[in-house]
Amino acid sequence: MMNESTIQDFLEYSQMVRGCRPKTAEAYAIDLKVFNTFCAIHYPHVDNPSKAKIVVDYIRYLRIERNNASAAVGRKLATLSAFIDFLILMELLDSKQDQRKKWPKLLDTPKRLPDVLENKEMQDILSQPDTTTILGRRDRVILTLMYSADLRVSEICSLRLIDISFTEKRILICGKGGRERYVPLDSIVEEALEEYLVSRTSEISELFVSKKGGALTPRAIQYMVKKYAETAKIQKKVTPHKLRHTCATHLLQEGAHLVSIQKLLGHKSLSTTQIYY
Structure with a gap:
């Protein structure tokens, strides 16, 4: 068996x-x-x-x-x-x-809040990409999306040009389990995107292009986040998922409703989102 x-x-x-x-x-x-x-x-x-x-x-x-x-x-x-x-x-x-x-029921373990970045630490990271270069403009969009739109690394890698709607001010995201959702295209992300797209010349369908011309990989994004955190002299361990936790925590601190955060994160269950509460 x-x-x-x-x-x-x-x-x-x-x-x-x-x-x-x-x-x-x-x-x-x-x-x-x-x-x-x-x-x-x-x-x-x-x-x-x-x-x-x-x-x-x-x-x-x-x-x-x-x-x-x-x-x-x-x-x-x-x-x-x-x-x-x-x-x-x-x-x-x-x-x-x-x-x-x-089966015996396991006792609940104490709830541990995710470790997040302070607002100044987050802003220091966002200011690191050199936006005079195409790669710097690309990286600024990615960092901004992870922080303001709460995207997972896999969602960023699979994001396509046709998923962006400037007229409807929203982005179509294909999340875990193939579940689709829309996230708002706010003015900061829109501005960064427009600057990146002006100099983007690749013919591939994916939005973010690597230095070699192919689609960007999760490992490349993980390395990128680590690099910018180090240049910003952040003492904490910084990962793409920590930026996601930071976004959710900051939204809650600013008064956002838990259900709204759940939809933005793409959580199937509200109980998953409640770790921030």
């Missing part, structure tokens, strides 16, 4: 049927590999991965031998639960054997 073939079928099902993103499937694969390792040591002939005793021992294994925090344990149990759903769906496990109702 926990063989490689069944796990591979589950991963393909997750992407092709449920529509999970490749990174989600990768996370599933890692989590199930951990469970397989645990089973190989303690339950080499497991026939029902939903058994409460197995799960209790698995939690103990994660906490003691792997030193996993509650959040990591919870994620691994969620992956195991999704795999069990698949086994039942494919009639590899009888639903009457499902013992998930007996």
Whole structure:
């Protein structure tokens, strides 16, 4: 039941049927590999991965031998639960054997607010790109979008010219799980975009072009953010995701409604956005 073939079928099902993103499937694969390792040591002939005793021992294994925090344990149990759903769906496990109702509930962990930048630190980073160059103008647009429109790195990389509507003052974003949303095209982003597009000559559909003429990669953006944070002499560790957290936190401090922030961030559930509250 926990063989490689069944796990591979589950991963393909997750992407092709449920529509999970490749990174989600990768996370599933890692989590199930951990469970397989645990089973190989303690339950080499497991026939029902939903058994409460197995799960209790698995939690103990994660906490003691792997030193996993509650959040990591919870994620691994969620992956195991999704795999069990698949086994039942494919009639590899009888639903009457499902013992998930007996699983122990993990205690809630204290809520930790995301680490964010101060307003001056953010402005110092935004002022770093050399806007006398095409790459500097491109970078200023990217930094401004991450901060003012709350975009993920993947969303910036996949952004296309046709997604920008100057007449309707909005940008179409393709987010996680293929979910689409619009974010406002404010005056600061619009001005930076217009300056960049004047000197942009590439024929590719993606909005942001690399130095070599191809689409910009997530790694390139991560390096860019780190570089500008260092030149701005920011002492904190700065990543693209931290700019996203900073935007959400600053909006909340300025009085924005939590639901509005949820829509801007592209969160499927309001509970995900509530970490800022």
